[in-house]
Amino acid sequence: MSAEPSVPTLGGRTPTVIRVLVLATFVVILNETIMINAIPRLMADLAVTERAAQWVSTAFMLTMAAVIPTTGWFLQRVSTRRAYAVAMGVFLAGTALSAVAPSFAVLLLGRIIQAGGTAVMMPLLMTTLMTVVPEQDRGRVMGNVTLAISVAPAMGPIISGAVLQIGSWRWLFVLVLPITGVVTWLGMRRLENVGEPQAGGIDSVSVALAALGFGGLVFGLSRFEIGNLTGPAVIVAAGSALIAAFVFRQVRLQRTGTPLLDLxxxxxxxxxxxxxxxxxxxxxxxxxxxxxxxxxxxxxxxxxxxxxxxxxxxxxxxxxxxxxxxxxxxxxxxxxxxxxxxxxxxxxxxxxxxxxxxxxxxxxxxxxxxxxxxxxxxxxxxxxxxxxxxxxxxxxxxxxxxxxxxxxxxxxxxxxxxxxxxxxxxxxxxxxxxxxxxxxxxxxxxxxxxxxxxxxxxxxxxxxxxxxxxxxxxxxxxxxxxxxxxxx
The missing domain is CATH 1.20.1250.20 (MFS general substrate transporter like domains)
Structure with missing residues (x-):
């Protein structure tokens, strides 16, 4: 978002675009921790082991690590409204799929899709905030953002614990669906575009290196345990090597083209x-x-x-x-x-x-x-x-x-x-x-x-x-x- 801000900050008030993005970010981040208490239910209902059930959280984190490096390029290529629509649309699709998942594999796919939408929201919020809010007001507005992104993870386990006392784990997604739908509708009505999209193609090699490198690094780190150190260490080393290749390619693209992540x-x-x-x-x-x-x-x-x-x-x-x-x-x-x-x-x-x-x-x-x-x-x-x-x-x-x-x-x-x-x-x-x-x-x-x-x-x-x-x-x-x- 490189152009001058098009959404003014009048009278010290938080711009509407930021209010909407904070609300949407709260909803999507809430889902990062909402499955923590559901592991025992998933093991019983879907006949999976505890290690397999943990993947509903691990896969979310892996997807975030793989997708977020591409968001810098993505947010410069599309309008604010388009980025918001893509993020919330993808998150809605993942939530709906998770709610009706007939098997653990489908649930896992739904969580991965959810994470893909979540990965876009946080950089979108931060980028838009820095673009439209004057320097003298940024602390106040960033404080409101902190409220959303810190309360949401804290509330996830509480909400899931309460829901699981009275209902199935599927209700963790069913209850989120209408809320997300309303927030998406509100955002599409009230959001204004900030800045002008830039032209430029995407480097597919950089995308692959980022996804495999950062995703592999996070996956390897998540597998460490006593008695199983060698395998995860090899995965971490491979992920680190791919990240090094990613960094080298970005440095080259900064001289000759458009980097995926500008270092x-x-x-x-x-x-x-x-x-x-x-x-x-x-x-x-x-x-x-x-x-x-x-x-x-x-x-x-x-x-x-x-x-x-x-x-x-x-x-x-x-x-x-x-x-x-x-x-x-x-x-x-x-x-x-x-x-x-x-x-x-x-x-x-x-x-x-x-x-x-x-x-x-x-x-x-x-x-x-x-x-x-x-x-x-x-x-x-x-x-x-x-x-x-x-x-x-x-x-x-x-x-x-x-x-x-x-x-x-x-x-x-x-x-x-x-x-x-x-x-x-x-x-x-x-x-x-x-x-x-x-x-x-x-x-x-x-x-x-x-x-x-x-x-x-x-x-x-x-x-x-x-x-x-x-x-x-x-x-x-x-x-x-x-x-x-x-x-x-």
Whole structure:
């Protein structure tokens, strides 16, 4: 979206196009976590193993990782309304197919189609926001976006837990269908096009390399477990090699044609620091989202619904604080929020290293709320500063890169904590420790490694500027890069 914004921001109000996209994004992101509690039902109803049933979530993540790298190119080639119609239409088709799936294979196909639509929505929202919202209002509007994208994953397990208490897993899709239909209809009525589509063909080799490389990397990471390290390691290595080939091809296309994912976004120091901070913070967050339910359900004996209710206040706090964090960013800049937020993330993860069979639930609740509030303080300013350091014609590619690395970070975080936890607990059991003590120690070590990684978040937070105005020179230099690279 490279043209000047066509949707004005009047009187400090959020443009209608952003309101509609936030609502749609909330609906599609909700479905990323809505199947977590449905695994036992799927095993019984569709006669599949637990590992097979887990694919309803794994396939969603794999598809996101494979599709998101193409969205930067896609959003520059179609209008806002066309991109919205494609994303929501694909998501609707996947939801309907999942609701009536006669077999697990069809359900899996429906989830893959759903994820294809979801993959477009987040970059579309971020790109449009950066294009139509003036720099002085971006924090406030990005705070509202944070509300949607943080509350939705937190609500997924709660909603699914409640629905599964009274009905079939199919109702998780049946109930979403009319909501998605209304949101799609509303969007097609109210959305206006932002910017002008650009001409240019797509490089099919880049598409294949991106899909196989990023998809293979995420798949390999998701397969890591004790006793099965060699196979996943080979897949990760192959995925990494394909990503290297993808990067090399994009660098060549930046000189001679149209890259699928413009890697010149990485020449912005501010954007790159923001990218590292977001990826590591996302890794730490996803690691805790895996470990905490395992601890609460497997060791403390809570039901999935009880677990969801315990972690829900943290997700809601993160979402509710989003707009306030955005307004504080607009007024005081990013450092006042990001540095304390990064310290809070590290402190919360360090606190989880003290879990035991007798730790009061209020302490667990407090640590989880601290983690979510700290993430809210960091995410909104970092999103805004990172994308604000790019010229307008690279917004879609910056959003695409950020979304891709979030999926990789999620897979890496999950693989890391599960492998560390399993390795530690297995070694302790072999040494004669009882199973509960071994599992607790494994979880503590995994939380400790997440806390250690979170120190990187603090370092990146200190290095980030406070306001986007401080990176105007970076933006100006990036604006001149296309012609310079062609000459080179």
């Amino acid at each position: 010149r976004v990485l020449l912005s120091g501010t954007y790159t620091k923001a990218l590292v901070l977001m990826s590591v913070a996302f890794l730490a967050m996803l690691g805790s989202m895996i470990l905490l339910p395992l601890y609460l359900q497997n060791l403390r004996g809570l039901s999935p619904l009880q677990t969801g209710l315990l972690v829900m206040p943290g997700g809601l706090a993160m979402g509710v604080l989003g707009p306030t964090v955005g307004r504080l960013f607009d007024r005081f800049g990013g450092r006042l929020l990001v540095i304390p937020g990064s310290v809070g993330i590290t402190a919360a993860l360090a606190g989880f290293t003290q879990i035991s069979m007798t730790m009061p639930y209020w302490q667990l609740l407090g640590l989880h709320i601290l983690l979510m509030v700290a993430l809210a303080a960091a995410f909104t300013p970092v999103f805004t500063l990172g994308l604000g350091a790019l010229p307008r014609h690279l917004y879609s590619h910056g959003s695409s890169m950020l979304g891709t690395l979030q999926q990789v970070a999620a897979a890496f975080g999950t693989a890391l904590v599960v492998t560390v936890m399993s390795a530690r607990s297995s070694s302790l059991v072999a040494a004669g420790a009882d199973i509960i003590t071994a599992h607790l120690d494994g979880m503590r070590l995994a939380f400790g490694i997440s806390a250690a990684l979170a120190v990187i978040v603090i370092v990146m937070a200190v290095l980030l500027p406070s306001r986007a105005a401080a990176v105007e020179k970076e933006v100006e230099e990036l604006e001149t890069l296309p012609s310079e690279l062609v000459k080179g």
